[in-house]
Every structure is written in structure tokens, then in C-alpha cells.
Amino acid sequence: MLSLFNSKRRKAAVALVKAARARGMTVEEYAKTLSPAELARFVPQDEKPKSELLDVTRWGLPAGKEVSAAPFIADARVAEAVAAYRDGDWQPGATLLAGLGTDWDRRAFAVQQLGDAAADDDAPLKEWLASGSADAAVVNAQGLVALAWQIRTKQTPEHVSQEQWAGFFRVLEDAEAATRAATEAVPEDPTPWCTMLMVARGRQYDNEDFRTVWAELVARDPLHRFAHDQALQYWCAKWFGSHEQMFAFADEAAAKAPKLAGLTVQAAHEAEVKGVEAWKSERTQRALDVVVPWLAGEGRDHPASHRDRAYAAKALVENGRCDEAVEQFKALGTHADALLWAYSASPEREFVKTRYLACHGATRP
Incomplete structure (x- = not known):
């Protein structure tokens, strides 16, 4: 049964019991007749379903207690380089970046991860910079941007203190100078221009x-996935654009290549957060018809696939395509660290709730 210690849960449980009795059914029988969207009405916002009516492990999914929002790096090579950096050794990171060559998407992802590590501890980075490496300059720029956002925190603007804002802008000014230096050190590389997009928003x-x-970026790589992610955020209504500008940008991107179709699904989520219905739109459904096959094929190991799977899983559930959603959750495993889940007070609960609804609506275990 649902826990009754929380008033929201109690009301939800009572409503479910009443609805079942009105139809002459047990709660278990009635729940099986509900669509995912109908069942969601009996699950309080940000609460994970605690009903024992359905065991998601029947679908080959890990138990809810195993789900974690801890950062996860799916690319083993990047994960190893980051782990080495955090242990004080920058050389595996240097070797990795040198070996990636012009694989710009993977290079940008690796730089972002190494930059996050540098924001926590810049001692290894200082040694790397002292070697005269241009790649170190690129990581330095990204690390300063990551540090600025750490100072600002993930709070909404009204909950960021004046001291935090001051530190944020002060470090971003240094980041801007470092990023311009990086663009000069590697003039053909789009990576520091991707970092500059983050500076521009901040x-x-x-x-x-x-x-x-943006023009500098696309001149170097017109299909740069992570740059498109950053630009989409800029064109959101919550930053410096509007819903119309955001969707126009996403539509233009999706027309370029399958690996960019995920932006449309991201845009749908951004709209929904602002109270604009978008999950069930024809635009979102068309994007899913591109994203899902891409994730199963060419995009399976793309560094953006982990994020795209989370957005696809949510959108598939919203559109009643639950068998497909379950497959995405199988690939996601225990990892609830994607940005989508972080919009909730508890990423793990939002992940588990959405996964539960996917299994509830699926036609087969």
C-alpha cells in the first residue's frame, strides 16, 4: 500500500481506493486498467510510487533503491582519464585529448568532464599548463566556467546571494579571457568556442x-552536438530567448542531422516546465521517431546518448509509447543524473516514478 504518513500520499491513496471501489474493483485490479497518465494522477508530484502492485525488476530493471543521481561518465576512456586527474595525474587526460583528434563531440565531452574535475582541484591542471600544452589551455577555460557555475550554484536566481553573484561574474570574466586565449592556441578547434557559448550565457x-x-563555432563544426545543447539553453525563455526562438532553433538543428533531433525533445521539456504543453505535440512525436532509432544505432555510444535517453524515456511515457520507454530505462540502468531529472526536488524519485509508469503501461515484461 502507499505510505500514509505524508498528507499528499494519504490523499492520493484515498482517491485511488475510492475510484477502485466506485467500479467494484480492488485497488490492484483498478490500477491495471489505468494508462500511465491516468495513474500519474494518483502519484503526488516528486513522489516515487511505493505501491507493491508492480515490480520493475520483472522488466530487467534494477530495484529503485539502487538508483542514484551521482554523476556518471558512460565513456570508459573519459572516466579513466578523469579518475586519474582526480588522483593528481593529468597525463592520461592529455593522452586522451591528443588521441581524439577531430572527433569534436567526444573531445568537447572529455574537456567538459576534465574541466569539472579541474574546478574541484586545479593543482594537476597547473602542472599541465606548465608543460605548454594547448589542450591544457582548453581545459583551463572550461574549468573556470565550471568553477563560476559552482559558485553561483544551481539555485534559481532569486535564491542566489549577492556574494555568489559577485563571485560568479568575477570568475566568468577570467573564464572569458582564458577562453579567448584557448581559441588562439587551437584556432581550428570548435571546443573553446563551445565553452565561449557558456561564457556568453553567463x-x-x-x-x-x-x-x-555561434558563427565562429559553426564555421568549425556545423553539427557540433554540445554547442547546440548550449545554444538551446540560451534561446530558452528562462534565459535570453522565447519559446518561439527555442523551438525554431531546435527545428533547424533537427533538420541537419539525426544526432541533433534530441534538441526538440529537450525543448519540449523546457516548454512543459514553463507550463506550455509540448510533450504530445506532433513536433515531439516526429523527433522521437528520429531519436529512438538513432539511440539504437549510430548514436548508441555517442557522448550525448546518456542525456538523450533520459529525455526520450520521459517523452515516450508521455506519449504512451511505454515499451520503447522501458528499453531506454534498461540502457540508463541505475543512473538518474541527467539534467532532466534534476528539475525535480529529488532526481531519483522522478526517475523511479517515470520508470514505474513506463513499466505499468508496457504491453510485456
């Missing part, structure tokens, strides 16, 4: 100045 570039940075 330093509140106006639309025209942002487009100037």
Missing part, C-alpha cells in the same frame, strides 16, 4: 553578440 551577451560566437 555574462548575458545580447542576441547579436551571442550569434557572433
Whole structure:
């Protein structure tokens, strides 16, 4: 049975029992007749389902207690380089970046992960910079951006203190200078221009100045996945765009290549967060018809696949495509660290709740 210690849970449980009795059914029988969306009405927001009506392990999914929002790096090579850096050794990271060559998406992902590690501890980075490495300059720029966002925190603007804002802008100013130095050190590399997009959003570039940075990026790689992710955030209504600009950007991106179709699904989520219905739109459904096959094929090991699977899983559940959603959750395993889940007060609970609804609506275990 649902736990009754929380008033929201109690009300949800009572409503479910009443609805079942009105139909002459047990709770278990009635629940089996509900669609995922109908069942969600009996699950309080940000609460994971605690009903014993369904065991997700029947679908080959890990138990809810195993789910974690801890950061996860699916690419083993990147994970190993980051682990070595955190142990004080920058050389595996240097070797990795040198070996990636012009695999710009994977290089950007590796730089982001190494930059996050550098934001926590810059001692290894200082040694790396002292070697004269241009790659170290690229990681340094990303690390300063990551540090700035750490200082700002993930809180909404009204909950960020004046001291945090001051530190954020101060470090971003240093990050901007470091990023420009990196663009000069590796003039053909789009990676520091991807970092500059993050600087532009943080330093509140106006639309025209942002487009100037964007032009530099696409001149080097017009299909750069992580740059498109950053630009989508800029064009969101919560930053410096609007729903119309966000969807226009996502539509244009999706038309370029299958690996960019996930932006449309991300945009749907951003719209829903603002109260605009978008999950069940024809635009989102068309995007899913591209994203799901891409994740099963060419995009299976793409560094953006972990994020795209989370958005796809949520959108598939919202559209009643639960068998497909279950497959995405199988690939996600225990990892609830994608940005999508972080919009909730408890990423793990939101992940588990959505996964539960996927299994409930699936036609087969």
C-alpha cells in the first residue's frame, strides 16, 4: 500500500481506493486498467510510487533503491582519464585529448568532464599548463566556467546571494579571457568556442553578440552536438530567448542531422516546465521517431546518448509509447543524473516514478 504518513500520499491513496471501489474493483485490479497518465494522477508530484502492485525488476530493471543521481561518465576512456586527474595525474587526460583528434563531440565531452574535475582541484591542471600544452589551455577555460557555475550554484536566481553573484561574474570574466586565449592556441578547434557559448550565457551577451560566437563555432563544426545543447539553453525563455526562438532553433538543428533531433525533445521539456504543453505535440512525436532509432544505432555510444535517453524515456511515457520507454530505462540502468531529472526536488524519485509508469503501461515484461 502507499505510505500514509505524508498528507499528499494519504490523499492520493484515498482517491485511488475510492475510484477502485466506485467500479467494484480492488485497488490492484483498478490500477491495471489505468494508462500511465491516468495513474500519474494518483502519484503526488516528486513522489516515487511505493505501491507493491508492480515490480520493475520483472522488466530487467534494477530495484529503485539502487538508483542514484551521482554523476556518471558512460565513456570508459573519459572516466579513466578523469579518475586519474582526480588522483593528481593529468597525463592520461592529455593522452586522451591528443588521441581524439577531430572527433569534436567526444573531445568537447572529455574537456567538459576534465574541466569539472579541474574546478574541484586545479593543482594537476597547473602542472599541465606548465608543460605548454594547448589542450591544457582548453581545459583551463572550461574549468573556470565550471568553477563560476559552482559558485553561483544551481539555485534559481532569486535564491542566489549577492556574494555568489559577485563571485560568479568575477570568475566568468577570467573564464572569458582564458577562453579567448584557448581559441588562439587551437584556432581550428570548435571546443573553446563551445565553452565561449557558456561564457556568453553567463555574462548575458545580447542576441547579436551571442550569434557572433555561434558563427565562429559553426564555421568549425556545423553539427557540433554540445554547442547546440548550449545554444538551446540560451534561446530558452528562462534565459535570453522565447519559446518561439527555442523551438525554431531546435527545428533547424533537427533538420541537419539525426544526432541533433534530441534538441526538440529537450525543448519540449523546457516548454512543459514553463507550463506550455509540448510533450504530445506532433513536433515531439516526429523527433522521437528520429531519436529512438538513432539511440539504437549510430548514436548508441555517442557522448550525448546518456542525456538523450533520459529525455526520450520521459517523452515516450508521455506519449504512451511505454515499451520503447522501458528499453531506454534498461540502457540508463541505475543512473538518474541527467539534467532532466534534476528539475525535480529529488532526481531519483522522478526517475523511479517515470520508470514505474513506463513499466505499468508496457504491453510485456
